[in-house]
Amino acid sequence: MPSFVPTSADTLEDQRLYTSARLVEVACLDCLARVGVKKNSEHHTSIQWTAEARGHCPELNRRTGGRDFQPACRRLVASIEAAARDGQVPIGAEDGY
Amino acid sequence: MESSTRMLDHGTPPERFARGWHCLGLADSFRDGTPHRVEAFGGQLVVWEDTQGNLNVLDGYCRHMGGDLTQGTVKGDEIACPFHDWRWGGDGKCKQIPYARRVPLRARTQRYPVVIRNDQLLVWHDVEGSEPDLEILPPVLPGLDEGLYTPWTWEVVPITDSHCRELIDNVVDMAHFYYVHFSFPTSFRNVFEGTVATQYMESKGRPDKAGGYGSPDLFLKSEATYFGPAYMINWLEVDYKGFETEVVLINCHIPTGPDSFTLQYGITVKKPEGIDDDTAAYISKKYAKMFGEGFLQDVHIWKNKVPVQNPLLCEEDGPVYQLRRWYEQFYVDRADVQPEMVDRFEFEVDTTKANEYWQEEVAENLRLRAEQEASGEAPEGADDAENPQIMSGT
Structure with a gap:
């Protein structure tokens, strides 16, 4: 069976919950990037960038594409860890999101 | 049914096929002087190699009377329809109708831009008919051309x-x-x-x-x-x-x-x-x-x-x-x-x-x-x- 477009309004609410609920803004300690962060546990991390934030990251902008394009920026990762330690990012999930 | 029961939303199917590069197979598998049939995008494509060694990909059905080009013959650089011998070039234009005085100006069929990447034949598909985006091609695998890897x-x-x-x-x-x-x-x-x-x-x-x-x-x-x-x-x-x-x-x-x-x-x-x-x-x-x-x-x-x-x-x-x-x-x-x-x-x-x-x-x-x-x-x-x-x- 094929699939794609939601046929229920509840699905739109699910999309919102899973993609944007609980995102907390975290500023990078080394550049002007500000990203949305969610942590369901100490080890789980979700990072939502915007085009504006992406434009600020010198580390990612240095990458040339192909295979080395995707790995995380270590400075941002360190900034998120610091924010989590400071209690700025709550740790723990709601109902699976 | 209780209102708290979770229901599955099956959704409705997309009405188009994705925009982007699609791999049809190893390039060499098409290089034998015959037309090849590839089922794709709700229809079929014809793939053949011309005398220059280029691989060409067109919609698989002749724009004249719908003949199956994949059952045709490669004649020179063109694919010839088995129905009335209309000759189609890799650029999508009809080059020749041997029994006709001239080829209709509108005799153009759907062509798919191709790139050979990592020994494979890739075609660009976009329902909007855009030019192929070479910027988003998969990368070249280093060492492949240098013989550091086994054949695919x-x-x-x-x-x-x-x-x-x-x-x-x-x-x-x-x-x-x-x-x-x-x-x-x-x-x-x-x-x-x-x-x-x-x-x-x-x-x-x-x-x-x-x-x-x-x-x-x-x-x-x-x-x-x-x-x-x-x-x-x-x-x-x-x-x-x-x-x-x-x-x-x-x-x-x-x-x-x-x-x-x-x-x-x-x-x-x-x-x-x-x-x-x-x-x-x-x-x-x-x-x-x-x-x-x-x-x-x-x-x-x-x-x-x-x-x-x-x-x-x-x-x-x-x-x-x-x-x-x-x-x-x-x-x-x-x-x-x-x-x-x-x-x-x-x-x-x-x-x-x-x-x-x-x-x-x-x-x-x-x-x-x-x-x-x-x-x-x-x-x-x-x-x-x-x-x-x-x-x-x-």
């Missing part, structure tokens, strides 16, 4: 009753690697950005499903990236009892209809130092067989599941919604691509709880097996010897 083994598997998004969903599906492919994913990350989506995974084989490559001695480091909607390169570092092999798996597909696609996968192995070509080719074939069986495990699930537009997730699941949001960019007009479809997104799954549970389950399975063996019964899972123990990317 290449397999083609038609899949019916499933939309190709089922295949894409695997990019974020951490837990199925344990249940469907019998491995422990110990580390699992995703990054999506622009037209690229990656899964990083580290895993090891399940000892309770041992056989073949399955073993607690087997470790796998995998980096699997979709370059566009239909072409994945999976870089794999396999460590088996300290013997390291570098494997490259291509996992690509061509949509053929609203709920069918053709899966193709290719394997090449970096020739280990001190190993002759025949042995390297043998290793490559072994891996191809293993991944082939892995795909069949997926196919069995796809064929029997229902589509679900509103998956219900737990904390240990990957970012299905974000991946689908990324994937949707290929199904809307360029002008309708939203920032959130292409904005960078990173995700790391916490595999701790899952692996604690799985280790216990596997330990229990091993204990039961030992008991059965001690009592002389055939151990359960003895027929699992054929199952691949490592699977990645999909």
